[in-house]
Amino acid sequence: MNRTPSFNLSCKSGKARAGTLNLRHGQVETPVFMPVGTQATVKTVRNSDLREDGWNIILGNTYHLYLRPGLELLEQAGGLHSFMNWERNILTDSGGFQLFSLSALRKVTEEGYNFQSHIDGSRHILTPEKVIEAQMVFGSDVMMVLDECLEQPSGEKVTEDSVGLTLRWAERARKLYPGNGQAMFGIVQGGGFPHLREKCARELVEMNFDGYAIGGVAVGEERLMMELAVKSCIDILPENRPRYLMGVGKPEDLIDFVAMGVDMFDCVVPTRNARGACFFVPEGRINIRNAKYRNDFRPVQEDCDCFVCTNHTRAYLRHLFVAKEWLAPIFATLHNLRYFARLTEQLREAIRKNRFENTSQELLKKMGKLDNC
Amino acid sequence: MNRTPSFNLSCKSGKARAGTLNLRHGQVETPVFMPVGTQATVKTVRNSDLREDGWNIILGNTYHLYLRPGLELLEQAGGLHSFMNWERNILTDSGGFQLFSLSALRKVTEEGYNFQSHIDGSRHILTPEKVIEAQMVFGSDVMMVLDECLEQPSGEKVTEDSVGLTLRWAERARKLYPGNGQAMFGIVQGGGFPHLREKCARELVEMNFDGYAIGGVAVGEERLMMELAVKSCIDILPENRPRYLMGVGKPEDLIDFVAMGVDMFDCVVPTRNARGACFFVPEGRINIRNAKYRNDFRPVQEDCDCFVCTNHTRAYLRHLFVAKEWLAPIFATLHNLRYFARLTEQLREAIRKNRFENTSQELLKKMGKLDNC
Numbered sequence: 001m002n003r004t005p006s007f008n009l010s011c012k013s014g015k016a017r018a019g020t021l022n023l024r025h026g027q028v029e030t031p032v033f034m035p036v037g038t039q040a041t042v043k044t045v046r047n048s049d050l051r052e053d054g055w056n057i058i059l060g061n062t063y064h065l066y067l068r069p070g071l072e073l074l075e076q077a078g079g080l081h082s083f084m085n086w087e088r089n090i091l092t093d094s095g096g097f098q099l100f101s102l103s104a105l106r107k108v109t110e111e112g113y114n115f116q117s118h119i120d121g122s123r124h125i126l127t128p129e130k131v132i133e134a135q136m137v138f139g140s141d142v143m144m145v146l147d148e149c150l151e152q153p154s155g156e157k158v159t160e161d162s163v164g165l166t167l168r169w170a171e172r173a174r175k176l177y178p179g180n181g182q183a184m185f186g187i188v189q190g191g192g193f194p195h196l197r198e199k200c201a202r203e204l205v206e207m208n209f210d211g212y213a214i215g216g217v218a219v220g221e222e223r224l225m226m227e228l229a230v231k232s233c234i235d236i237l238p239e240n241r242p243r244y245l246m247g248v249g250k251p252e253d254l255i256d257f258v259a260m261g262v263d264m265f266d267c268v269v270p271t272r273n274a275r276g277a278c279f280f281v282p283e284g285r286i287n288i289r290n291a292k293y294r295n296d297f298r299p300v301q302e303d304c305d306c307f308v309c310t311n312h313t314r315a316y317l318r319h320l321f322v323a324k325e326w327l328a329p330i331f332a333t334l335h336n337l338r339y340f341a342r343l344t345e346q347l348r349e350a351i352r353k354n355r356f357e358n359t360s361q362e363l364l365k366k367m368g369k370l371d372n373c
Numbered sequence: 374m375n376r377t378p379s380f381n382l383s384c385k386s387g388k389a390r391a392g393t394l395n396l397r398h399g400q401v402e403t404p405v406f407m408p409v410g411t412q413a414t415v416k417t418v419r420n421s422d423l424r425e426d427g428w429n430i431i432l433g434n435t436y437h438l439y440l441r442p443g444l445e446l447l448e449q450a451g452g453l454h455s456f457m458n459w460e461r462n463i464l465t466d467s468g469g470f471q472l473f474s475l476s477a478l479r480k481v482t483e484e485g486y487n488f489q490s491h492i493d494g495s496r497h498i499l500t501p502e503k504v505i506e507a508q509m510v511f512g513s514d515v516m517m518v519l520d521e522c523l524e525q526p527s528g529e530k531v532t533e534d535s536v537g538l539t540l541r542w543a544e545r546a547r548k549l550y551p552g553n554g555q556a557m558f559g560i561v562q563g564g565g566f567p568h569l570r571e572k573c574a575r576e577l578v579e580m581n582f583d584g585y586a587i588g589g590v591a592v593g594e595e596r597l598m599m600e601l602a603v604k605s606c607i608d609i610l611p612e613n614r615p616r617y618l619m620g621v622g623k624p625e626d627l628i629d630f631v632a633m634g635v636d637m638f639d640c641v642v643p644t645r646n647a648r649g650a651c652f653f654v655p656e657g658r659i660n661i662r663n664a665k666y667r668n669d670f671r672p673v674q675e676d677c678d679c680f681v682c683t684n685h686t687r688a689y690l691r692h693l694f695v696a697k698e699w700l701a702p703i704f705a706t707l708h709n710l711r712y713f714a715r716l717t718e719q720l721r722e723a724i725r726k727n728r729f730e731n732t733s734q735e736l737l738k739k740m741g742k743l744d745n746c
Contacts, residue, residue, distance in 0.1 A: 040692065044699040047684065069692045076668050077688060085684050295449050311420065311458050315450060319413065319442045326417040326702065 005183035063098035079139030194232035218247030274332030378556035386729035436471035452512030591620030647705035660746035
């Protein structure tokens, strides 16, 4: 359990990288996508489903878990793995993004975040230290340091000050490095300013984290800014550390950012979009509520090996969504997660065989031919 | 596929009966409980879950299926089994109960039910013939004839007239007996009047159905009336035909009515109550939202072999319900169905070993010690 976290880069195809992340609860092959398990559950699916799909790491949200079920209960349970009965890896975010997007009346000070719970309005303070301590209680395999997430666009001065704060917070978090096998990642901020992203990345690298995330993207900003954020810092990040693009993304995003050298992703799209009747397929996305699927007795995706595609038709799935049945989001989630699992497997395979450029072009060319719900 | 439906009574313990129902999609051991799959799905669970629990028959609702997805689509799909990919038995009710409880502006004539859809307000007519024709399209293994369900209490004259109509409808349905292996059951009505129940049963038996249901119970009437309804007709029903008590019931009801000679049951309690955080256990029911389960790290039921009890704690299940997570009703349903499967297995076993009286008293004595949500 307590081996030092490490990352072995095994090969590259262009800038795309394939490697192995060694964590407390086993190895993770990269590039990897992490399903989001906000409140100690990946919505609608069982642990056994995740295991059968081969997921070796999922994401939990510190902000949510801190508020509910709370640290006391998680400590009594022996940590998050035990509480939710998940014996593989868990990365927990720092709460920075949720503090930015969810909590009311939040106030950022040098000390940390002073905020009001979105659940019951109770007041809390989360500091860089408390966020790490919480993740120690969770027993997270990868802990993220607290960062400040800014709305986009923000001005240069505001962003510069914010990067300063994020760096000071990172340093405070780094001091709590546990040495028990729990990995700790820093988060590069800097908004749309390449020189601030660069500065942030350089200073974080000096602090020597187990991995580096690129944050403050996927907050509604332009796609171009997201690319800029990655490009401006990716070459500064050390080769022998994993790079994690937070909150990204759609299948086409995974392909594009793997091409730039990103190793890790997380996003709610496969699960959240599923609940909106959106199924991911190699040709794009289909909204199964569409009337044209009414008597379509084919599976959602002919060559998919998921439970849904091997058991049920589009017509049946449409019926479940139209009739507002519980199985509808369950089945859509099962399929979408399997789609993401297979897509990332394809990307890893392409890198290992050094034909990432070809494979990614083929995949992208095929996409976007359908609904795009 | 096309063997004639039949029922083999294998043994009795007091009035409790154990037998085998031979249907188009395989054998069903009785006494049997049928999970309710209203809209071509047992809410929240997968076919694979039902198979793993050993369910060999589920129930579908003609009223719901007729309105949505509709006969045209079900015909194109090759029937209900194929549409929902369920290769075991399906009993479909006649719609009588839903026409009584759900549809607006319904009007009963000699012809049948004239009613307005609860979904879109469209007008429809369902006659005894159309209800059988619909169930032929479904390919139901057991078809129920159309009956009139009365609100309780109803007066003697009203009930007598209604029984007359139900009998004339039964005769019209009986004329359409398909002879393709689909079984057809008559339904005994008669409200709280033993002589009307008797009369109805006698005349139905003369029509020679494959089985007999006792209907018009579980419509909010007193428990005593339900017992009266069963007692007044059960001895009139032939030994070599299954007896089905519609819409019943809770675990204690199953025990009581098996004791009176009932063979088949269906009820929404394991599935509907599950969605309300209610778990069935040998000691009664527990509402998992209760604060006392907050840090209770035991399974819901120590000796239960279901997925939930072998994987998760009460504390985790409570968290899922409190956090309004999708997995909450899924897990509660999985457990409750398994509880009902094991309970009916216990009852069958007790009858086969001719110790039903003892076993049922032990089971009943144990029940009711908990919450009773």
